[in-house]
Amino acid sequence: MMRKAWIYLLVATLTACQSQEQTVQNNNYIPPVPKLSSDVMTPEVLWSFGRLGEPAVSPDGRKVAYTVTWFNIAENKSYRDIYVHDLEQNTSARIIDSAEREFNLQWRPDGQKIGYLSSSSGSVQIWEINPDGTGATQVSQVEGGVSGFKYSPDQNHISYFASVKLDKDIHDLYPDLPLANARIENDLMYRHWDSWHDYTYNHIFIAPYRDGKMEAGKDIMEGERFDTPMKPFGGIEQFNWSPDSKSLAYTCKKLTGKAYAVSTNSDIYLYDLEAGTTANHTEGMMGYDKNPVFSPDGNYLAWESMERDGYEADKIRLWITDLKTGGKKDYSANFDQHAEQLTWTANSQSIYFISDIQATDEIFRLDLADGMIRRITDGVHNYSSIGLAGEKIIATKTSMSMPAELYSVDVYSGADEAVTSINKGILDQLTMGKVEKRWIKTTDNKDMLTWVIYPPNFDPNKKYPAILYCQGGPQGTVSQYWSYRWNFQMMAANGYIIVAPNRRGLPGFGMEWLEQISKDYGGQNIQDQLTAIDELAKEPFVDENRLGAVGASYGGFAVNYLAGNHDGRFKAFITHCGIFNFEQMYVTTEEMFFVDWDYGGAYWDKSNAAAQKSYSFSPHHFVQNWDTPMLVIHGEKDFRIPYPQGMAAFNAAILRDIPAQFLYFPEENHWVTGAQNGILWQRVFKEWLDRWLKE
Numbered sequence: 001m002m003r004k005a006w007i008y009l010l011v012a013t014l015t016a017c018q019s020q021e022q023t024v025q026n027n028n029y030i031p032p033v034p035k036l037s038s039d040v041m042t043p044e045v046l047w048s049f050g051r052l053g054e055p056a057v058s059p060d061g062r063k064v065a066y067t068v069t070w071f072n073i074a075e076n077k078s079y080r081d082i083y084v085h086d087l088e089q090n091t092s093a094r095i096i097d098s099a100e101r102e103f104n105l106q107w108r109p110d111g112q113k114i115g116y117l118s119s120s121s122g123s124v125q126i127w128e129i130n131p132d133g134t135g136a137t138q139v140s141q142v143e144g145g146v147s148g149f150k151y152s153p154d155q156n157h158i159s160y161f162a163s164v165k166l167d168k169d170i171h172d173l174y175p176d177l178p179l180a181n182a183r184i185e186n187d188l189m190y191r192h193w194d195s196w197h198d199y200t201y202n203h204i205f206i207a208p209y210r211d212g213k214m215e216a217g218k219d220i221m222e223g224e225r226f227d228t229p230m231k232p233f234g235g236i237e238q239f240n241w242s243p244d245s246k247s248l249a250y251t252c253k254k255l256t257g258k259a260y261a262v263s264t265n266s267d268i269y270l271y272d273l274e275a276g277t278t279a280n281h282t283e284g285m286m287g288y289d290k291n292p293v294f295s296p297d298g299n300y301l302a303w304e305s306m307e308r309d310g311y312e313a314d315k316i317r318l319w320i321t322d323l324k325t326g327g328k329k330d331y332s333a334n335f336d337q338h339a340e341q342l343t344w345t346a347n348s349q350s351i352y353f354i355s356d357i358q359a360t361d362e363i364f365r366l367d368l369a370d371g372m373i374r375r376i377t378d379g380v381h382n383y384s385s386i387g388l389a390g391e392k393i394i395a396t397k398t399s400m401s402m403p404a405e406l407y408s409v410d411v412y413s414g415a416d417e418a419v420t421s422i423n424k425g426i427l428d429q430l431t432m433g434k435v436e437k438r439w440i441k442t443t444d445n446k447d448m449l450t451w452v453i454y455p456p457n458f459d460p461n462k463k464y465p466a467i468l469y470c471q472g473g474p475q476g477t478v479s480q481y482w483s484y485r486w487n488f489q490m491m492a493a494n495g496y497i498i499v500a501p502n503r504r505g506l507p508g509f510g511m512e513w514l515e516q517i518s519k520d521y522g523g524q525n526i527q528d529q530l531t532a533i534d535e536l537a538k539e540p541f542v543d544e545n546r547l548g549a550v551g552a553s554y555g556g557f558a559v560n561y562l563a564g565n566h567d568g569r570f571k572a573f574i575t576h577c578g579i580f581n582f583e584q585m586y587v588t589t590e591e592m593f594f595v596d597w598d599y600g601g602a603y604w605d606k607s608n609a610a611a612q613k614s615y616s617f618s619p620h621h622f623v624q625n626w627d628t629p630m631l632v633i634h635g636e637k638d639f640r641i642p643y644p645q646g647m648a649a650f651n652a653a654i655l656r657d658i659p660a661q662f663l664y665f666p667e668e669n670h671w672v673t674g675a676q677n678g679i680l681w682q683r684v685f686k687e688w689l690d691r692w693l694k695e
Contacts, residue, residue, distance in 0.1 A: 052403075115128050140160070163202060188590075202228055202229055203228065264311065296346055300320050312594060340355065356507045452497065467549070468570075553670065564623060574685060635666075650662040
């Protein structure tokens with residue numbers, strides 16, 4: 001073992017010497033702007049858009065770095081490169097052009113370098129590059145690689161997270177059976193989202209950083225069988241340095257097995273570098289507490305907090321601790337919306353954040369002086385990131401008609417101006433359908449906002465088939481997002497009126513509206529969706545005899561449920577990763593807190609009236625009423641709603657002699673992320689609807 005350690009050390013040393021000044025490989029992959037044969041979107045055009053990500057404003061506020069991902073459809077792979085935009089000169093330059101997919105983009109605190117992660121040396125390591133694209137240098141040499149990192153403000157340390165194996169697999173337990181292929185499980189959470197537990201945990205390390213090189217790191221969670229960041233979606237937003245670089249705040253749910261599966265109780269922990277001690281800063285706060293952010297002056301710590309354990313869609317509150325007095329306060333107590341992506345102003349007196357309000361994601365500001373929350377932006381758009389550059393906010397903006405671009409937003413007026421135009425060459429050739437906001441009265445006399453998306457070149461004198469879009473979540477938003485699967489302009493380009501209601505259970509309309517859906521899956525929200533399609537069906541340009549319903553996840557459940565409860569409204573259904581059998585779902589999903597909260601409990605608890613009501617909504621109870629063609633789509637790696645749910649729906653339709661098709665993706669999860677799989681999805685989606693809804 002000692003000899004192997006010396007061999008590894010020798011190899012690592014040689015590799016480090018060779019990669020001190022590694023030239024970034026020139027890949028030259030940016031697809032040329034396609035010359036479109038039509039002004040109408042196609043799946044191939046949709047997958048030709050460049051995808052902006054990870055904007056990072058320089059410390060002096062003069063530049064912003066960002067990534068753009070391009071898909072090579074023929075190769076079925078993507079390329080992600082780094083760009084820098086000079087905000088004063090209004091010019092952009094690609095500074096890294098490689099075959100790798102660089103990520104975790106950030107400026108070094110002195111602004112002299114841009115740090116990022118790359119696998120160009122054989123494993124994912126920390127690299128730095130000059131803002132002009134010269135001098136790419138490897139910073140770390142961590143066995144097994146690095147998953148995410150941050151510089152300390154004084155630039156003397158780097159915090160990073162990496163996988164640490166703490167549990168024994170089958171070969172550790174039975175080393176004499178090297179070809180055995182099995183698992184032995186004794187508790188829950190043995191798989192999550194789309195992967196089986198690999199016996200490792202995300203741990204935070206802190207390492208000295210000197211002269212552009214990172215030294216060996218210390219595991220500040222040594223021996224703990226917990227994850228920071230939390231799996232499956234947590235990233236570097238879940239840990240942050242204090243301004244004096246003496247402590248690190250991080251997010252962790254320190255639970256395992258069944259306890260982890262039934263709880264959302266994560267906490268904020270403070271690690272003291274000098275003492276080497278850790279304290280739970282949110283002890284006794286029972287819901288999700290995450291994403292801590294210190295104020296620049298070090299006097300305050302802000303974080304996102306949910307109140308109730310087990311409820312993943314609870315209100316996201318804005319909590320702040322005065323670190324001098326220890327006092328904690330919910331500054332959003334009178335704000336009936338979520339507060340996310342907290343960003344302090346330079347003077348530590350205000351916090352910008354993003355909140356969904358009436359189906360758009362807008363920028364708000366909390367001012368500590370008076371405790372007031374003020375809305376900064378207002379429009380038909382979504383903002384999804386905040387970076388400060390003096391009196392401007394550099395934010396990512398999307399709409400149903402535009403993929404992500406960077407915009408400069410005036411902090412006083414909210415007026416914005418485009419910074420990037422990555423996809424202008426494609427967008428200039430396309431005609432987008434009109435996006436219309438309608439308010440519709442529900443069956444209980446509430447006002448419901450419904451987006452209506454018209455086909456490009458819409459002719460009001462024609463009659464069009466219409467599609468009811470059923471949103472997932474169930475507490476997902478139908479806001480001005482741009483999706484590469486459920487893309488409203490893509491659906492409308494196929495020649496359909498798209499009806500997308502903000503039914504009960506969606507954020508942006510107050511917590512009462514959001515929470516109504518829990519334990520009432522087949523109730524008011526279904527009536528909301530039927531009301532939306534019924535109202536649009538009255539329009540002279542909608543053919544009421546050619547209506548379809550589509551949706552994924554909870555939206556897939558809604559389609560499965562409507563299949564047995566639609567009174568002949570619809571002529572075609574598409575259900576993607578939808579729940580078919582609630583009882584099967586309860587005992588095969590992974591995050592048990594979700595079904596416990598939304599269903600009200602286990603199906604075997606016959607004394608639980610709320611739970612029994614929920615299980616009565618299970619679509620499999622209504623298969624005897626099915627009479628409409630159905631396309632079922634599912635991914636094998638979907639562990640949230642396991643793929644047998646899709647198989648069961650498809651098999652039931654076939655056994656009922658109902659025209660049905662099963663589109664099955666062995667390598668996809670709850671989503672569809674591959675380029676060719678994504679194009680296939682769009683083609684089959686269109687073909688199915690055209691077959692049943694077009695004459």
